Amino acid sequence: MNLETDPAAGTPPPGDRPPTPEGGDPDTLTRRPPAGHLPGPTHAAVPATVRVGRLEPAAISAVMARDIVMFKRYWRATTFSSVVQPVIYLLAFGLGFGSLVHHVGHFRYVQYVATGVVATAVLFSSAFPGMFNTFVRWRFQRTYDALLAAPIDAEELVTAETLWIAIRSGVYGVAPLVVGFFWGLTPEPAMLLVPFIGLITGFGFANFGVLIAAFAKTIDNFNYVTSAVLTPMFLVAGTFFPITQLPGALRTIAQFNPLYHCVALVRDLSLETFHLSDLLHLGVLVIFALLLWRLATTQMQRRLID
Amino acid sequence: MTGGPGNAIELRGIVKRFGSLTAVAGLDLSVPSGVCLGLLGPNGAGKSTTMRMLTGQTLATEGSITLLGHALPAQSKQARMAMGVVPQLDNLDVELTCRQILSIFARLYRVPRSEREAAVTRALGIANLGARADTVVRDLSGGMRRRLLVARALIHRPRLVLLDEPTVGLDPQVRQELWTLIAGLRADGVTVLMSTHYIEEAERLADTVAVMSAGQIIAQGTPAELVRAHAGREVIEVYGPPAELTALTAEASRRGWSHRRSGPALAILNAERLDGDAPAGVRRPANLEDAFVALTGEEIE
Ligand SMILES: Nc1ncnc2c1ncn2[C@@H]1O[C@H](COP(=O)(O)OP(=O)(O)OP(=O)(O)O)[C@@H](O)[C@H]1O
Ligand SMILES: [Mg+2]
Numbered sequence: 001m002n003l004e005t006d007p008a009a010g011t012p013p014p015g016d017r018p019p020t021p022e023g024g025d026p027d028t029l030t031r032r033p034p035a036g037h038l039p040g041p042t043h044a045a046v047p048a049t050v051r052v053g054r055l056e057p058a059a060i061s062a063v064m065a066r067d068i069v070m071f072k073r074y075w076r077a078t079t080f081s082s083v084v085q086p087v088i089y090l091l092a093f094g095l096g097f098g099s100l101v102h103h104v105g106h107f108r109y110v111q112y113v114a115t116g117v118v119a120t121a122v123l124f125s126s127a128f129p130g131m132f133n134t135f136v137r138w139r140f141q142r143t144y145d146a147l148l149a150a151p152i153d154a155e156e157l158v159t160a161e162t163l164w165i166a167i168r169s170g171v172y173g174v175a176p177l178v179v180g181f182f183w184g185l186t187p188e189p190a191m192l193l194v195p196f197i198g199l200i201t202g203f204g205f206a207n208f209g210v211l212i213a214a215f216a217k218t219i220d221n222f223n224y225v226t227s228a229v230l231t232p233m234f235l236v237a238g239t240f241f242p243i244t245q246l247p248g249a250l251r252t253i254a255q256f257n258p259l260y261h262c263v264a265l266v267r268d269l270s271l272e273t274f275h276l277s278d279l280l281h282l283g284v285l286v287i288f289a290l291l292l293w294r295l296a297t298t299q300m301q302r303r304l305i306d
Numbered sequence: 307m308t309g310g311p312g313n314a315i316e317l318r319g320i321v322k323r324f325g326s327l328t329a330v331a332g333l334d335l336s337v338p339s340g341v342c343l344g345l346l347g348p349n350g351a352g353k354s355t356t357m358r359m360l361t362g363q364t365l366a367t368e369g370s371i372t373l374l375g376h377a378l379p380a381q382s383k384q385a386r387m388a389m390g391v392v393p394q395l396d397n398l399d400v401e402l403t404c405r406q407i408l409s410i411f412a413r414l415y416r417v418p419r420s421e422r423e424a425a426v427t428r429a430l431g432i433a434n435l436g437a438r439a440d441t442v443v444r445d446l447s448g449g450m451r452r453r454l455l456v457a458r459a460l461i462h463r464p465r466l467v468l469l470d471e472p473t474v475g476l477d478p479q480v481r482q483e484l485w486t487l488i489a490g491l492r493a494d495g496v497t498v499l500m501s502t503h504y505i506e507e508a509e510r511l512a513d514t515v516a517v518m519s520a521g522q523i524i525a526q527g528t529p530a531e532l533v534r535a536h537a538g539r540e541v542i543e544v545y546g547p548p549a550e551l552t553a554l555t556a557e558a559s560r561r562g563w564s565h566r567r568s569g570p571a572l573a574i575l576n577a578e579r580l581d582g583d584a585p586a587g588v589r590r591p592a593n594l595e596d597a598f599v600a601l602t603g604e605e606i607e
Contacts, residue, residue, distance in 0.1 A: 052383050052384050052387070058413075058416055059414075061413070062410070062413035062414045062416075063414070065409075065410055065413050066399075066410045069402060069406050069410065070399075070401070070402070073401060073402075141397070141399070141400070142393075142395060142396075142397035143397060143399060145363070145393065145395075145397050146393070146397040146398070146399075147414065148361070148362075148363055149361045149363065149386065149391040149393065150386060150391075150411065150414040150415055151383045151384075151386040151387045151414070151415065151416070152383075152414060153383060304363070305362065305363060305364065305365060306324070306363075306364055306365070
């Protein structure tokens with residue numbers, strides 16, 4: 001499905017990098033002054049203003065700064081995979097299926113699907129990076145080893161990584177709406193809230209991905225989660241058809257699907273059918289996000305610090 | 307938040323178990339401020355495990371750790387603020403340039419925004435990578451990567467630097483360069499804890515050498531003290547056909563002479579004490595390698 005983008009998902013573990021040949025390195029041939037006598041004041045040490053505690057903004061923003069540098073390098077691939085796939089669903093269902101099914105309730109099918117696929121875009125652009133980036137950076141690239149030797153706690157590390165993914169997926173979640181505008185979806189002011197709904201949902205699913213990565217033995221383990229959890233989740237979220245069409249038991253299960261609440265909330269905001277029950281959807285998403293964040297941070301902490 | 311004068315590192319009764327395996331078995335170690343201490347030990351002695359306990363990446367099963375006056379693990383983050391770490395295994399971001407990596411670490415170490423650029427330039431200078439500042443790590447040579455790893459650890463001018471086998475696998479010329487760099491740190495008054503299994507490295511750089519074996523410090527002192535205490539003043543190297551050396555080995559054991567194989571020769575330690583009994587051979591001054599082998603029973607590089 002949506003392969004993440006940062007460096008390494010899908011590429012061989014950097015542990016297997018071939019050694020770089022040493023010869024002919026011009027830098028090693030030039031002399032330099034001894035390191036001890038370089039210009040500048042000695043031992044700036046820790047600035048007095050530095051705060052040391054839990055969830056320090058400086059620590060979180062520093063880890064995110066790394067993500068942003070990485071993103072600048074890979075944004076094309078990341079964006080392509082995060083946007084194109086939901087748009088394909090939108091076109092295939094909205095236009096293809098839409099020629100058979102014209103309406104769901106009083107919405108036109110294209111409106112129905114375009115607003116529903118927002119959640120799909122958010123899911124794909126958060127759960128997959130959550131799993132793959134974490135596993136690759138932790139196990140293959142030893143990035144987390146490097147970061148944790150600096151004054152960064154595991155909690156800050158996980159929070160920063162998932163927050164960055166969440167911000168991205170909030171933005172990518174808007175893509176289906178933008179595409180929908182070309183097929184008769186009407187822009188509404190309340191749609192400006194969609195990125196925030198995407199951010200909250202994406203934060204939950206990014207942390208879900210991290211939690212899976214914390215337990216995964218190998219990167220192939222993610223296939224089970226994709227097939228057994230994420231795919232069914234995205235199919236029975238009310239994206240393509242109302243969950244009221246499902247048999248009773250499945251309908252009840254679907255109510256526990258966070259993605260269903262994201263779909264419902266985004267749709268009600270975008271189609272101006274917002275009512276009080278949407279606060280319940282929002283509440284579920286917030287609780288889902290906070291719960292998964294706590295689980296992901298505590299489990300990663302236990303595994304990163306042995 | 308300073309440890310003041312006194313010890314930058316204090317380890318008391320440290321035990322670390324991984325399941326049934328005891329990696330560190332009751333380790334006591336003090337490193338006074340401004341000293342370069344070489345942790346010399348064979349593979350699996352527990353050097354890296356000790357280093358990782360100091361960075362808070364592994365928790366000690368028993369014992370107490372104080373770093374720069376901060377008690378670990380509770381105050382590990384404060385300690386890490388003033389500490390630089392060069393890991394045994396390269397963990398650089400291969401897709402990023404030297405400059406990008408150094409600026410990210412400047413932020414991670416809370417170097418104020420206005421000083422970051424100068425810090426990066428200075429670190430590039432230390433690593434002699436000014437000309438390669440915008441090269442991605444993937445395209446650097448192994449030696450350059452090591453230098454970048456050291457520069458990354460120095461970006462915030464730490465008071466304490468941990469170096470875990472800083473020159474392992476490098477060719478002699480690059481090793482020399484890193485030695486110059488480490489010697490510079492020492493001259494600057496930075497406390498250095500360096501693990502190595504290269505005798506020469508410990509001999510050249512360390513004020514004090516602690517010999518580690520099976521999770522414990524089994525001897526500690528200046529290189530000269532260790533040599534004197536465990537190998538004496540002189541060593542006789544006896545060369546000859548294998549059968550003759552085997553016979554001599556047996557005799558050395560019987561007479562309680564401390565001895566070891568040294569390449570093709572048999573080396574008899576503490577030769578100055580043998581007087582008239584000494585076998586014929588080449589006399590040379592005892593060195594740290596003799597002491598190390600006498601202590602650990604292991605031949606190393
Ligand atoms: N995370 C871990 N889980 C289980 N065992 C471990 C772990 N880390 C280290 N060990 C074991 O602890 C012992 C000490 O390892 P350590 O890496 O500290 O040795 P070292 O002195 O650094 O050796 P080397 O010179 O090879 O780097 C070894 O037996 C190693 O297998
Ligand atoms: Mg080691």
